[in-house]
Amino acid sequence: MELSKLFRLVGLSAYDVCHEKCVFDPFRHVYRSGKLNLLKTLISSSCSYDCLYCHNAWNKGHKATPDEIADLFDYMRERRLVNGAFLSNSISDPEKSMGDIIEAGEMIRKSFRGYLHLKIIPGCNRDQIERAVELANRVSVNLESPSYSILSELCSTKSRADFSRTFRLALKLSKRCGKSFTTQLIAGVGETDRQILNVAERIYRNGASRVYYSPFRPVKNTPLGGKNPERKKRITKLYRADALIRLYGFSARKLSEVMETEFLPDEDPKILLAMKKIEAGEELETLEIPGVGLRKAKLLEKGHSLAELKRLGLSVKRESVFLKSQKRLADFSIY
Numbered sequence: 001m002e003l004s005k006l007f008r009l010v011g012l013s014a015y016d017v018c019h020e021k022c023v024f025d026p027f028r029h030v031y032r033s034g035k036l037n038l039l040k041t042l043i044s045s046s047c048s049y050d051c052l053y054c055h056n057a058w059n060k061g062h063k064a065t066p067d068e069i070a071d072l073f074d075y076m077r078e079r080r081l082v083n084g085a086f087l088s089n090s091i092s093d094p095e096k097s098m099g100d101i102i103e104a105g106e107m108i109r110k111s112f113r114g115y116l117h118l119k120i121i122p123g124c125n126r127d128q129i130e131r132a133v134e135l136a137n138r139v140s141v142n143l144e145s146p147s148y149s150i151l152s153e154l155c156s157t158k159s160r161a162d163f164s165r166t167f168r169l170a171l172k173l174s175k176r177c178g179k180s181f182t183t184q185l186i187a188g189v190g191e192t193d194r195q196i197l198n199v200a201e202r203i204y205r206n207g208a209s210r211v212y213y214s215p216f217r218p219v220k221n222t223p224l225g226g227k228n229p230e231r232k233k234r235i236t237k238l239y240r241a242d243a244l245i246r247l248y249g250f251s252a253r254k255l256s257e258v259m260e261t262e263f264l265p266d267e268d269p270k271i272l273l274a275m276k277k278i279e280a281g282e283e284l285e286t287l288e289i290p291g292v293g294l295r296k297a298k299l300l301e302k303g304h305s306l307a308e309l310k311r312l313g314l315s316v317k318r319e320s321v322f323l324k325s326q327k328r329l330a331d332f333s334i335y
């Protein structure tokens with residue numbers, strides 16, 4: 001096992017987001033994502049596609065075999081460095097690339113029942129998608145852009161038909177088997193927040209577990225190497241809006257009410273929408289109250305007052321400000 005080659009493939013998988021707070025430990029070659037320490041790796045970085053932003057399209061690649069990846073996982077697991085794996089691949093031929101991911105996943109599964117995330121390669125066949133869903137806890141197909149016209153400018157070799165067939169099938173099968181399905185959108189390559197949120201909403205309504213937003217970062221020796229990186233602040237705002245859609249049931253259309261341009265405002269959209277409703281003399285639904293998350297909403301809906309929430313040690317300062325003008329303040333009042 002040539003560790004240096006394999007660790008180069010681990011480093012090159014950085015462009016796949018596995019969690020919004022995923023951090024790479026370059027000394028242990030491990031990606032930390034919550035309680036998971038992941039071996040996140042490509043099996044090969046030799047790609048025949050031409051994505052303008054991607055290192056693998058424009059630089060000499062490295063290749064491993066599925067059994068080398070499985071051996072690397074065992075090696076790192078024996079040393080207690082990892083407790084999960086996320087396998088991805090560049091694309092030579094879609095079925096061959098997906099076949100390698102599945103083969104490595106099957107070898108890992110012989111002795112490991114823990115977390116396994118497998119990337120699904122657009123253009124692979126139905127049996128492969130079924131097998132990947134069967135093996136993995138989570139599968140993902142990266143959408144990359146909310147607009148096909150932007151995607152086709154970024155990559156002339158990706159087929160729209162392959163892409164949407166694979167995406168829909170993987171989402172449907174993972175939902176049917178109770179497995180997690182995620183996707184990734186790159187922010188900063190010409191799309192607007194409005195486009196991103198409209199697409200994210202559709203994906204969530206179809207049963208995806210998460211949409212991740214990856215800020216565009218210029219990579220040396222690629223055609224977009226001189227382009228400015230996307231601002232961190234935009235990604236933070238996208239995740240904030242994403243939580244409103246995913247967890248609180250806000251629609252993308254609702255969020256667009258507080259967007260003066262095609263982009264999210266700097267202020268928290270939940271606060272702006274609450275203020276708009278209050279000014280119009282309307283009452284806020286529980287999850288529309290700024291400061292109220294899922295836990296507090298459950299307690300309030302069970303009939304607990306703000307005073308009781310406060311006694312439970314929860315802060316209710318923000319909520320009480322927004323509830324002052326409501327009739328329900330009588331129920332919620334802490335004064």
Ligand code: SF4
Pocket residue numbers: 047048049050051054055056057089090091155
């Ligand atoms: S398909 Fe595009 S993004 Fe994926 S590895 Fe190949 S060049 Fe990179």
